[in-house]
Amino acid sequence: MALSLDRNFRLALPALAFLLLFFIVPVLALLLRSVMEPEWGFQNYAELFATNTYARVMFNTFMVAGLVTLISLLLGYPVAWLLAIMPRGLANIVFSIILLSMWTNLLARTYAWMVLLQRTGIINKALLSLGIISSPLPLINNLIGVTIGMVYIMLPFIILPLHATMRAIDPVILQASALCGAGKWQAFTRVLLPLSMTGAIAGALMVFVMSLGYFVTPALLGGTSNMMLAEMIAQLVQSLLNWGLGGAAAFVLLSVTMLLYAFQVRFFSGYADIR
Amino acid sequence: MTSSFLSIRNLKKSYGEVVAVDDVSLEIPRGEFLTFLGPSGSGKSTTLYAVAGFDEITSGDILLEDRSILGVPPNRRNIGMVFQRYTLFPHLSVAENVAFPLRVRGQDRTTVKKRVDEMLSLVRLSNFADRMPAQLSGGQQQRVALARALAYDPPVLLMDEPLSALDKKLRDEIQIEIRRIHQETGVTILYVTHDQEEALRLSDRIAVFNHGRIEQIGTGEDLYTKPATRFVAEFIGDSNFLDVASVADQSNGRACATLPDGTVLDGLSTHHVTRHSGRFELMVRPQWLAVAKEGSDGIRITVKDVTYLGDSSSALLETGWGQAIWLKGPAATLRGLTAGQTIMVGWDFAKSELFEI
Numbered sequence: 001m002a003l004s005l006d007r008n009f010r011l012a013l014p015a016l017a018f019l020l021l022f023f024i025v026p027v028l029a030l031l032l033r034s035v036m037e038p039e040w041g042f043q044n045y046a047e048l049f050a051t052n053t054y055a056r057v058m059f060n061t062f063m064v065a066g067l068v069t070l071i072s073l074l075l076g077y078p079v080a081w082l083l084a085i086m087p088r089g090l091a092n093i094v095f096s097i098i099l100l101s102m103w104t105n106l107l108a109r110t111y112a113w114m115v116l117l118q119r120t121g122i123i124n125k126a127l128l129s130l131g132i133i134s135s136p137l138p139l140i141n142n143l144i145g146v147t148i149g150m151v152y153i154m155l156p157f158i159i160l161p162l163h164a165t166m167r168a169i170d171p172v173i174l175q176a177s178a179l180c181g182a183g184k185w186q187a188f189t190r191v192l193l194p195l196s197m198t199g200a201i202a203g204a205l206m207v208f209v210m211s212l213g214y215f216v217t218p219a220l221l222g223g224t225s226n227m228m229l230a231e232m233i234a235q236l237v238q239s240l241l242n243w244g245l246g247g248a249a250a251f252v253l254l255s256v257t258m259l260l261y262a263f264q265v266r267f268f269s270g271y272a273d274i275r
Numbered sequence: 276m277t278s279s280f281l282s283i284r285n286l287k288k289s290y291g292e293v294v295a296v297d298d299v300s301l302e303i304p305r306g307e308f309l310t311f312l313g314p315s316g317s318g319k320s321t322t323l324y325a326v327a328g329f330d331e332i333t334s335g336d337i338l339l340e341d342r343s344i345l346g347v348p349p350n351r352r353n354i355g356m357v358f359q360r361y362t363l364f365p366h367l368s369v370a371e372n373v374a375f376p377l378r379v380r381g382q383d384r385t386t387v388k389k390r391v392d393e394m395l396s397l398v399r400l401s402n403f404a405d406r407m408p409a410q411l412s413g414g415q416q417q418r419v420a421l422a423r424a425l426a427y428d429p430p431v432l433l434m435d436e437p438l439s440a441l442d443k444k445l446r447d448e449i450q451i452e453i454r455r456i457h458q459e460t461g462v463t464i465l466y467v468t469h470d471q472e473e474a475l476r477l478s479d480r481i482a483v484f485n486h487g488r489i490e491q492i493g494t495g496e497d498l499y500t501k502p503a504t505r506f507v508a509e510f511i512g513d514s515n516f517l518d519v520a521s522v523a524d525q526s527n528g529r530a531c532a533t534l535p536d537g538t539v540l541d542g543l544s545t546h547h548v549t550r551h552s553g554r555f556e557l558m559v560r561p562q563w564l565a566v567a568k569e570g571s572d573g574i575r576i577t578v579k580d581v582t583y584l585g586d587s588s589s590a591l592l593e594t595g596w597g598q599a600i601w602l603k604g605p606a607a608t609l610r611g612l613t614a615g616q617t618i619m620v621g622w623d624f625a626k627s628e629l630f631e632i
Contacts, residue, residue, distance in 0.1 A: 172358055172360050172362050173365075175327075175329060175349070175358070176358060176362035178350045179349050179350070179352070179354060179356045180347040180375050180379065180423065180427075181353070181379045181380055181427065182349075182350055183379075186379050187350075190375070190378075190379070191364055194366045195364075195365065213502075267620075
């Protein structure tokens, strides 16, 4: 066993070396710059949390990520359940639609949303011609645009882990709960929800973390008033060449992600072992 | 129509062109243990699920204490059920599983606790209250499922092949448990199985299902000694069906038959014969057959093979017209038989039923 572990470790070495060289080292370098530039100390972090603009960007980032996660969860949950109880052939078709959207170029998809959401876009035109609205709705360059665009991109990442958990739930268990006297809502809250919780948490965490660092969609569909952290880091580094502050922002993002991951591992991965 | 506790009237269920249950009617008194016995696809489970309320039925009615339950959703029918697959909630402990139906009914903590204790001691699993379902054996899981289904004191308990996933020894044990629990609680049980031995062992009455219809309903003894159809005769116990060349002298429920080799048998039972001509078969249980003296009534057969089965032996025989039949008897009486031997076998012809085919 020790020998085979040793051998397997050796096989994994190239990938580990690659990660060390091109991930760990640059991240550490960035961390160092955040406490070294322009001089030693935590002044970058202090500035980040004390400056109103930066603090607002941070708040906005978490707010958008939270909102996107919540909406994705609400929309994705029924889809994942439907996929789990659908006949296999039909489920495969729905799956390929989901995957196809995932594999389409991100930029192309985001530009497509711009076409749909802009003042003279299809959605506004349709609503105007139906007489539902009298002037175009502001659907782009604001929170609505970012949320729509990101939920669309994140949905597969919540559906896939949820579906994996739900597929392991025998639908007969829900029949049993019904005969035990549980109504639809009780069956959901007492049986289906607890049994799918690991998948929901895993999916939600994935979406939340991905959303925190998202760049393209907020940059294209968002407005200046609701900038997100990734955009701010890009500006700090590219336009202002402020590596110290940019590094500090990046490190805050990374720390939050690690904390959330630790939280998930600690509280929501144990249940799978009991089964 | 006389009212009974549970009444299934002209139940019909079809899936498109396929008729799963075809005009099934049953009157079930309170406290009865009734088993639906039949091969897979015979409509026995569909009938059970109709009582549970999971499928819309095509036509007919189901009444519990004279009230139709068709419009009542499963969760309000107050019926207990144990499924073929393991259906304990995997995220809840044994005690929490049994408490589940009581909690969703909003019962208070002390009542629930008391009832859970009672139920667990009924199925003899009091020491397992804090275990998780995954830590139990299959037999223990089904016993917890039974406790869960009985916890809210349902008027009717449905059981859909609950023991089919268990091995034989465990099955025998739990059958005894189920009988005891039925006697202790007095609950009315509808039990589905394809295992005739299980049906005979557990039930007050057995309804034999075939092609969506009930072929016969009665006690195990009724079905075995007075099978109404060839299907029942074949399904309950073992049977040989001898080819019959012609039937004559039908009167007073008796007839005389000529077998393909010219042997004439007299005094055969004709309870189920409605016509005088056509093709017939004669039912002979393997246990009825016995070696007879030369010249006595019976048929001449050739011994093909003798198998020793411990307390009994069985012999594969071949009739003069080449039909294979089985004989089963105490090992001692078959000891002299050897393959290739030609002997006479006889039986009590009055027991032998003629069936139309």
